[in-house]
Amino acid sequence: MTRVLLTGAGGNLGKVLRASLAGEFDMIRLSDVADMDPAGPREEVVQCDLGDAEAVLDLVEGCDAILHFGGMSVENTFETILNANIRGVYNIYEAARKHKVGRVVFASSNHAIGFHERETRLDATAEMRPDSMYGVSKGFGELVARYYFDKYGIETASIRIGSSFEKPRNRRMMATWLSFRDLSDLVKCVLRTDRVGYAVVYGASDNDETWWDNTLTGYLGWHPKDSSAQFADDPVLTSEVNDPNDPAVKFQGGAFASAGHFED
Numbered sequence: 210m211t212r213v214l215l216t217g218a219g220g221n222l223g224k225v226l227r228a229s230l231a232g233e234f235d236m237i238r239l240s241d242v243a244d245m246d247p248a249g250p251r252e253e254v255v256q257c258d259l260g261d262a263e264a265v266l267d268l269v270e271g272c273d274a275i276l277h278f279g280g281m282s283v284e285n286t287f288e289t290i291l292n293a294n295i296r297g298v299y300n301i302y303e304a305a306r307k308h309k310v311g312r313v314v315f316a317s318s319n320h321a322i323g324f325h326e327r328e329t330r331l332d333a334t335a336e337m338r339p340d341s342m343y344g345v346s347k348g349f350g351e352l353v354a355r356y357y358f359d360k361y362g363i364e365t366a367s368i369r370i371g372s373s374f375e376k377p378r379n380r381r382m383m384a385t386w387l388s389f390r391d392l393s394d395l396v397k398c399v400l401r402t403d404r405v406g407y408a409v410v411y412g413a414s415d416n417d418e419t420w421w422d423n424t425l426t427g428y429l430g431w432h433p434k435d436s437s438a439q440f441a442d443d444p445v446l447t448s449e450v451n452d453p454n455d456p457a458v459k460f461q462g463g464a465f466a467s468a469g470h471f472e473d
């Protein structure tokens with residue numbers, strides 16, 4: 210894996226990966242629709258709208274692997290989701306097929322399964338139960354990835370990312386938190402392993418409270434090193450009072466599950 214494309218490089222997790230992957234490859238091409246910092250050594254910076262098929266075709270040319278972290282990362286209007294996440298993921302896989310890219314890391318989300326209750330332990334075979342149109346778009350992306358593996362052999366690890374922030378922002382994130390270090394390690398494992406096939410991985414650190422089971426993708430060799438337990442005494446978390454019947458508490462997707470439809 211010597212030439213890698215990172216989409217969404219201007220976003221929160223894109224910036225984390227840009228920093229942690231610096232110097233790992235012969236070249237990393239960084240793309241986003243938004244402005245990015247100028248290219249450093251062995252970096253290329255290309256501004257690109259993922260909904261623009263021709264631009265994405267050019268973007269992917271010459272890359273061995275794609276880290277697809279671009280697109281809308283929360284709920285939005287259908288038009289926005291359609292362009293960034295639905296057309297975007299299709300354009301990425303079509304370009305991967307045409308340019309013979311072998312491997313993709315797809316930044317999916319826990320919101321593809323957010324309507325499962327918190328008492329339910331999920332593994333890679335769990336039924337998709339999206340909690341938002343954003344979650345639907347991530348489920349669509351996973352299916353596109355599955356299809357392009359079955360038909361064209363393009364390997365993908367779809368990472369159902371929990372909550373990847375500096376630290377948990379609420380009680381729910383004690384279960385869903387993914388440290389930046391664990392995220393970066395996971396991406397590196399996927400790029401380095403001999404064979405990925407089609408994999409669904411839950412992106413959470415080694416938290417005490419957990420709803421997800423990665424046993425089926427143990428062959429990737431990823432062992433999260435961090436745990437949200439270190440934040441258990443944070444007053445922001447200890448002062449939170451929750452009603453167990455509140456949909457935001459009942460379902461894994463939290464506020465995404467309890468929120469109404471984005472557009473009236």
Ligand code: 15L
Nearest residue numbers: 282283318319320371372385
């Ligand atoms: C996501 O998919 C979002 O991108 C992020 O902003 C968080 O809301 C996260 O899920 C979460 O579930 O905490």
